[in-house]
Amino acid sequence: MANFKGHALPGSFFLLFGLWWSVKFPLKYACRKNKKVFYLGSKAGFQRVEVIEGIVKAVFALIGMLAEQFVPDGPHLKLYNYKAQEWDHLMNWQHSTMYLFYGISGVVDILTHATNVVPVAFDRLMLSIAVFVEGFLFYFHVHGRAMLDIHVHILLLTSIFGGALCLFLEVFYRGNIILELLRTSLCILQGSWFWQIGFVLYPPGGDPEWDQKDHNNMMFITMCYCWHYAFAWLLLAVNYTVVVWLVRIKMKEAKPAEMGLLKTSEWEQESEDEI
Structure with a gap:
């Protein structure tokens, strides 16, 4: 990671997930408010979406680990260099x-979403722990570095620990749209700020380094x-507005007969909180 x-x-990983959440959570909220007009708004539909999201998250994480370990100057799974009598590439580790x-x-x-083995809230708890571990590692990541280097990483910690707190609260207040949107905004902020750190510390294209x-x-x-966070909320507001508008159009276009067909026994057994 010691380069642009x-x-x-x-940064791209967090931006992609933030953008996806900025569509998914407004969609869930709009479906609850508009009586689940189409199949994606059902409990089963969102469970499939959660499973796909978990697969993508696991694949992205695997790509990240392989990239850190097997780049040309990486540790290649070697934790300690016995010849030099020192730890090997601890930053990559x-x-x-x-x-x-x-x-x-x-x-x-x-x-959680493909089986009945794991409690439902455990997915939020584990993601909260993952975000906290990220912040915990970065807190001890920049000791002894230059002033600006430390400062940009401390700012990053604000969004990381804020996201971890939001996710922890979601364990007890699952489906709360305010917490979900706040978490999404911090994820977008984190992703864009990773890019900003790259431009500040490792300017691409031979640009002069920052003092x-x-x-x-x-x-x-x-x-x-602060500008990055304002941009995150602007992006979130645009996506929220577009999603809610499209769901309302879909509801107006749905014929009474079609809505009657969609109202299966699954709809009748399922409450809004279950979504």
């Missing part, structure tokens, strides 16, 4: 550990962080 691509990779917990979260998602000790750079980057 290494920050762009996790830390990143691999971060991806490992997200991979476990993906597996738990699959087990790591300039206080003005710290002031600007703090303001830039």
Whole structure:
């Protein structure tokens, strides 16, 4: 991760999940409000979506671990260098550990929604733990570095621990649209900020490096962080509006007969909270 691509990779992962959540959660909310107009709004439909999401999360985590371990200058699964009598590429190992917990979260998602073995709330708990572990690792990641380097990572920790707290609350308040949207906004922020860190610390294309000790750079980057969060909420608001609008159009277009066919025994047994 000690280069631009290494920050762009996790940044892309978090952005993709944030963008997906910015569509999924408004869709679930709109389906509850509009009496589940189409099949995707059913409990079974969303369970399939959760299983797919878990598979994607596990695959992304595996890609991240392989990338950290088997890049040309990576540790290649070697933790200790006995010749040099020192730990081998601990930064790569830390990143691999971060991806490992997200991979476990993906597996738990699959087990939670594809079987009856795991309690329903356990998927949120495991994702909360994965996000917390990410923040815990990054907190001890930048000791002894330049001032600006430490500052951009501390800002990143704000979104990480905020997301972990939201997910932990979702264990007890599952389906709360406010918590889900807040979590989504912090995920988008985290993804875009990973990209920003790459541009600050490892400018691509031969651009001049930032002065790591300039206080003005710290002031600007703090303001830039707020801009990133404003952009995350703007993106979330646009997706929310579009999804709710499309669901309402779908509801108006649905004929009474079609809606009657959709109202199977599954609908009758299922409450809004179960979705």
